[in-house]
Each structure stands twice: as structure tokens, then as C-alpha cells.
Amino acid sequence: VRALADAPRKVDVDGDRRAHSHILGDATQVSLPVWSRVTGSRNHDRQAIEWKRMSNDKYQLKNLTTGKTSDLETLSGTVGPDVINIGSLWRDHGVFTFDPGFLATASTESRITFIDGDAGTLLYRGYPIEQLAEQSNFLEVSYLLLKGELPDAAELDSFKHSITRHTMMNQSLARLYSGFHHNAHPMAMVAAIVASLAAFYHDTTNINDDRHREIFSHRIIAKLPTIAAAAYKHALGQPFVYPRNDLDYCSNMLHMLFSVPCEPYTVDPLHAKALDLLFILHADHEQNASTSTVRLAGSTGCNPYAAISAGVSALWGPAHGGANEAVLDMLEKIGDVSKVPEFLTRVKDKAGGVRLMGFGHRVYKNFDPRATIIREMCHQVLAKLGQANNPLFELALRLEEIALKDEYFISRKLYPNVDFYSGIIYRALGIPHSMFTVMFAIARSAGWVAHWQEMIADPEMKIARPRQLYTGPVKRDYV
Ligand code: ACO
Numbered sequence: 001v002r003a004l005a006d007a008p009r010k011v012d013v014d015g016d017r018r019a020h021s022h023i024l025g026d027a028t029q030v031s032l033p034v035w036s037r038v039t040g041s042r043n044h045d046r047q048a049i050e051w052k053r054m055s056n057d058k059y060q061l062k063n064l065t066t067g068k069t070s071d072l073e074t075l076s077g078t079v080g081p082d083v084i085n086i087g088s089l090w091r092d093h094g095v096f097t098f099d100p101g102f103l104a105t106a107s108t109e110s111r112i113t114f115i116d117g118d119a120g121t122l123l124y125r126g127y128p129i130e131q132l133a134e135q136s137n138f139l140e141v142s143y144l145l146l147k148g149e150l151p152d153a154a155e156l157d158s159f160k161h162s163i164t165r166h167t168m169m170n171q172s173l174a175r176l177y178s179g180f181h182h183n184a185h186p187m188a189m190v191a192a193i194v195a196s197l198a199a200f201y202h203d204t205t206n207i208n209d210d211r212h213r214e215i216f217s218h219r220i221i222a223k224l225p226t227i228a229a230a231a232y233k234h235a236l237g238q239p240f241v242y243p244r245n246d247l248d249y250c251s252n253m254l255h256m257l258f259s260v261p262c263e264p265y266t267v268d269p270l271h272a273k274a275l276d277l278l279f280i281l282h283a284d285h286e287q288n289a290s291t292s293t294v295r296l297a298g299s300t301g302c303n304p305y306a307a308i309s310a311g312v313s314a315l316w317g318p319a320h321g322g323a324n325e326a327v328l329d330m331l332e333k334i335g336d337v338s339k340v341p342e343f344l345t346r347v348k349d350k351a352g353g354v355r356l357m358g359f360g361h362r363v364y365k366n367f368d369p370r371a372t373i374i375r376e377m378c379h380q381v382l383a384k385l386g387q388a389n390n391p392l393f394e395l396a397l398r399l400e401e402i403a404l405k406d407e408y409f410i411s412r413k414l415y416p417n418v419d420f421y422s423g424i425i426y427r428a429l430g431i432p433h434s435m436f437t438v439m440f441a442i443a444r445s446a447g448w449v450a451h452w453q454e455m456i457a458d459p460e461m462k463i464a465r466p467r468q469l470y471t472g473p474v475k476r477d478y479v
Contacts, residue, residue, distance in 0.1 A: 001100070001235065002148060005277040017257065017446060020324050024317065028082065030109075032155055034441075035181070035344065037464065040120060040183075053075065053076045053077075054073060054074070054075065054076070055075060055076040055082045056073035057074045057378075057411065058071055058072065058073060058074060058214050059071070059072040059074060059080060059084050060072065061089070061093070063093060068092075070088060070089070070093060071466060072084050072085060072086060072088070072089075073085050075109075075460050076130050077109075078114075079114055079116075080114060082118065083106045084290060086264045086345055088385050091465075095284065096349075096467040096468075096469070098469055099186045101362075102287075102292075106287075107200070107287055107292060107295070107464070108287065108455070109284060109293065109458075110287070110451065110454060111123060111125070111148065111454065112124070112148075112284060112286065112447070112450050112451060112454060113284045113285060113286040113447070114126075114144075114168065114286070115285070115286055115363050115364075115470065117361070117363035117364045117365050117366070118365055118366050120364060120366050120367045120369045120372075121369065122285075122369050122370065124141060124144060124145060124284055125144050125145065125148055125149070125284070127144070127150075128371055129280075129281065129373070130369065130373065132144075133277055133280050133281060135281060136150075136285065137248075137249075137276055137280070138249055138250065138279040138280050138443070138446075139156070139159065139160055139163060139248075140156055140253035140278050141164075141279075141280050142159075142221055142283065142446035143155070143156060143159045144447050145283060145447055145449075145450040146217060146446070146449060146450045146453065148179065162218045162222075163218055163221055163222045163249065164210075164222070164243070164245045165222075165268060166218050166219050166222035167222045167223060167225070167226050167243035167245065167252065168223075168226065168242065168243060169223060169226050169230065169240075169340040170200050172200070173196060173197070173200055174191070174230060174240060175191065176193060176239075177193070177230055177231070177234045178194065178234075179194075180239060182234070182478040183235065184231075184234075184237060185434055186228065186231035186232060186235065186434055186435055186438045187312065187313075187315075187316045187434075187437050187438055187441070188230040189234065189365065190227055190231055190312055190438055190441060191226075191309050191312040191313045191316070192309075193227045193230075193231070194220075194305055194308050194309040195229065195305060195306055196305075197219070197223070198303040198305040198306060199222075201215075201216070201219065201305070204216065205299075205303040205304065205305070206252055207301060207303075207304060207456050208296065213276050213304070213453060216305070216449075217449045217453060218286070220304075220305070220308055220445050220448075220449055221445050221446060221449065224254060224441065224442045224445050225243070225249070225253040225256060225442055226243050228253075228435070228438045228442055229253065229256030229257045230256075230322055231435075231438065232257055232432075232435055232438075233256075233257075235434070238260060239260075240256075241255065241256045241257075241259050241260075241261075241263055242256075243255075247267065248272065248276075249276070249279075250265040250272040250273075250279065251269075251272040251276040253275060253442070254267045254268075254271055254272060254275065254429075255267055257431070257435075258430065263344065265369045270381070270384055270385070271429050274325070274377065274381045274425055274429060275429065275439075276433075276459060277373075277377060277426060278377075278422055278426070278441065278442035278444075279373070279439075280440070281360045281370040281373060281374065281418060281422075281443075282370075282418065282422075282439075282440050282444055282447065283443050283444065283446045283447050284399065284441035284444070284447030284450065284451075285444075285447065287451075289314050289315075289317070289319075289320045290311040290312075290314040290315040290320060290321065290448070291311065291444075291447055291448055291451050292446060293310050293311050293313075293314035294307045294308060294310060294311035294448045294452055295307075295451055295455050295464065297310040297311075298452045298455055298456065299455065299461060299463045299464040300463055301461065301463075304449075306454055307448075308445065308448055308449070308452075309450055311441075311444070311448045312441050315437060315440060315444060316437055318357065321419070321437045321440040321441065321444070322415070322437050323357050323358055323372065323419040324358075324419040324422050324423040324436040324440060325423065325433045325434065325436045325437055326357040326358075326425070327358040327396075327419055327420055327423050328392070328423040328424070328427060328433050329357075329398055329433065329434070330356075330357045330358075331395050331399075332392070334395060335395075336395070336400070336445060337394070337395055337398045340395075340398060340399050340402050341402070343399075344356070344399075344402065344403060344406065344408075347408075348406075348408045356399075356403060356409070356414070357419075357420075358416055358417055358420030358421075358423075359403065359409065359414045359416055359417065359420065360414040360415075360417065361415070361417045364415065365413040365415075366413070366415065366416060367416075368416065368418055369416045370417075370418035371415070371416040371417055371418055371420055371421060373418070374420075374421040374422055374425065375397075375420075375421050377421075377425065378393055378424055378425055379420050381425055381428060382424075382428055385428055387428055390424065392424055392427070393421075394425050396421060396424060400416050400420065419440075422436070422440075423436050426439060
């Protein structure tokens, strides 16, 4: 495949780009020569408009055996690498592309989140994560992810009001927990209960109805804390605690986790603030494994609760959101700074598949900006909680320091990711290991819902159906 410096293919140009800058985001820094406009509508009554930019670069694929060539057009986003449209390969050459794990494949177009892995940049709808972490809050960020713009005061009030009024669980739903053993992992319970929501809200799961989609979005963001806290209470054998609508999102989460009917419980504002910051950092991360799972499941037209439940299950894996629980287990097993070299030797030997959990990322190859914020937050939160000398934090800092000087990690560009330090904060807040990934799921629900909404509104949405390279037996007879 080689690049051709052809002029961009001429396509219809329609509309003033500046008028649509709210769609494109402020991150646009590149020249924007040619735009194509595709209008269309799905069964729902919203008219979707999609803007694509043809790049100046074209590529040509040549079959060296037959000499047959195909020109492949390139599309540019507002920032980030171009993508080669290989949609015609099968038609023109009868071949598929092969990219296990999507190392070089963009599965969709999206306007929600941008990551530059080399620069350590993360933008939600164009806004740098550092600024949102400093100045925003989780519900405002959720609104931003869902709607594409920061809300004004009235819009935020209305959004908060709607989320707050959807926090309760149907009593029949609450009874489902009694079917789980007391030591069931909370992620298993949360995935099952989320999937069950479709049985309770069947009358509002028409994915082609804007209002149904909005109600679903608010319900998921509102109810996940209640569902998660109930899973925790079930494990403890304590009564479920009802949500309190006078509390903010994260204070209410802590109230439902830690209060009991027999004595008053006051939420520590510092704990709520720390949780809110973690939720902002975890709210979205473009086409990560769980979000892609939500999109893939949702592309079948299944009810949206089923798609979110699939996302919860995918998040649970230790290579993804399950890493925060695995990091704490790892730190406890290492136990002491003196054991770090021995542990790292086992990691580097790749003996028994041991990995340095909380290290490495498919996209970040320099640093994960979320990890930088969380490490700093660890210092502050632990100091304020009187745990400045927290031994696990000291161990994590030392482990990071040693690993970052080690040729194995340097040559593979392995750095701490968001989950290297998040578990230490969760633990300092009194949240048990088994709930770490559940907390992540609550935060990521905002991103899942935003991506699901974006996909359903896309007039070009197709069922996600990858191809394969078949290496099994050829046809044979049953005898
Ligand atoms: N410890 C030791 N070696 C590692 C680690 C690690 N944490 N991560 C990657 N490597 C090594 C691999 O063994 C491989 O080595 P090789 O070139 O000698 O074969 C090389 O680095 C590349 O690793 P891949 O697995 O190919 O990288 P990939 O992009 O597929 O995986 C992943 C990324 C899954 C995050 C990986 O780094 C990992 O398993 N990390 C630990 C789990 C973790 O922290 N996950 C959370 C990610 S953030 C999130 O999802 C919220």
C-alpha cells in the first residue's frame, strides 16, 4: 500500500463549517479543505447530519501477482491520524484485512473523546481532562459527553433533577439480589441486574424513539450507584439503603454504601470530592474494550440495558477495568518494597503470565494523563485522611520508580495507567477491592451511554459483524 499525493476527491460541499463548529469541537487545528455531507434518517424522527473530511492523501493497493490496483481514499478527523477506507477491498480484490485486537483499525467515527497516546492527551468533547478534573464535576461531565456541549446553569439543574429523580430501584428488582449467594462478586450481580432492567422498562426501550433513548440514558446513570451499593450491602448482609435526593451524586453513592439504619452517617465532603474526581477520570475513553462491546452489542438493535450489561461484563476483565482490583491484590502479595526486584524478575521472565498490573496501555505510549492526576490526588487524599505514610501507596510509588528505570518497561513503553493508583484511593475511602471495578462501571456508564446514543443516531450504523481468517479443517465427511 503506498500513499498517493493526489488532490482530494471532489465531493459536494454544503454548509458553513464555522456554523457547525459545535459538532466538530474546538480542538480543530488542521486545514479543512473538503467536506462531504451525508444526511439521512433512521426509523426515529431525528435527522442526523454527518460531516466527513476527505484527506489529501490517497493510497493504492496493488496485487503484485495480478497487477490489479485499487485506490483507497483517506478520511481525516478534526485531530489525530487519518484512516484509510478499506470498505472496497472485498468487492475489488476478494480479500479481507487482518488486524486481531484492532491494533490499527478504527471501528467507527466518533465525536466524543480524543486520545493522543504519544502526547498523553485526553479530551472529552475537546476539553482537556486536566481542566475538567480541576473545574468540573461528574454530572456536568456526563452531560458534556452525552450532549456534546457543557450545560448552562439551567440545563445542568434540569439534568441533575432528572438523574436525582431516577435513582430508586423497583422493589421487585431489589428482590433479585436475594437469588445471589452472599459471596457473589458484585460485578456479576451488577451485570445481571443491569440486564434485568429491560424487564422492568420494556415500554421505554424503543431505540428509535429519542425520548425513550433519553430516559434510558438518565436511568442508567442514575440507577447504577443504587444497583452497585445494593450489591455491596447484599454481600455484607445489611439492609439496602435508599438513595437520598438531597445529596449530590457521589455523596449519595457513599451514603448508600456506608450508612446503616441504626445510626446517623455523615458523608465526608473530602471523600465525595475524591470519588467525583475518580468518576470524571473514568467517565470515557473512546473505543476501549467495554465501550466497543456496548457498541457491538447495541449494533444488533438489542435493548440498551443488554448492551450496557455487556459493557459491564467486558469491563470486569483484568486487562481492562478489572485491573484496579488486580493492582491492589498484586501490591498486597508483594507486601514489601524489598520484594519488588524479585517480583519484577518474575514479570520480565513472563513466568506464569505474571504482569505488572496497572502498567501498560494499548494507546498511551508515553504516559496516561489520568494516572498523573490520580498519583497527585493520592498524595493529597491520603495526607488529608491522615494516611500520608500509607504503606501500599509507598510500595506503589517505589514499584513505579523501579519499573520506569528498567529496560524491559522502557523498551516496551510501559507506564502506569489510570488503574495503578485508583485502587489505593478507593481503599482509603473504605471501598473494598471487589467493588473497585463496580465503581469504574458507574463512572464509565456516562461514556457507554454517550457512545450508544451516537451510534444509534448514526444513519450509517450497521450491525458490527467482523470477518475472520479461517484456519480450521476443510470440508470432510462424517463417517
Ligand atoms: N507487565 C509486563 N509486561 C507487559 C505489560 C505489563 N503490565 N503490559 C504489556 N507488557 C508487555 C507484553 O508482554 C509485550 O511484550 P513482548 O513485546 O515481549 O511480547 C509488550 O509489553 C506489549 O504488550 P501487549 O500485551 O501486546 O500490549 P497491548 O496493547 O495488547 O495490551 C494492556 C495493553 C492489556 C493494557 C497490557 O499492557 C496489560 O495487560 N496491562 C496490565 C493490565 C492493566 O493494567 N490493564 C488496565 C489497562 S487501562 C484500562 O483498561 C482501564
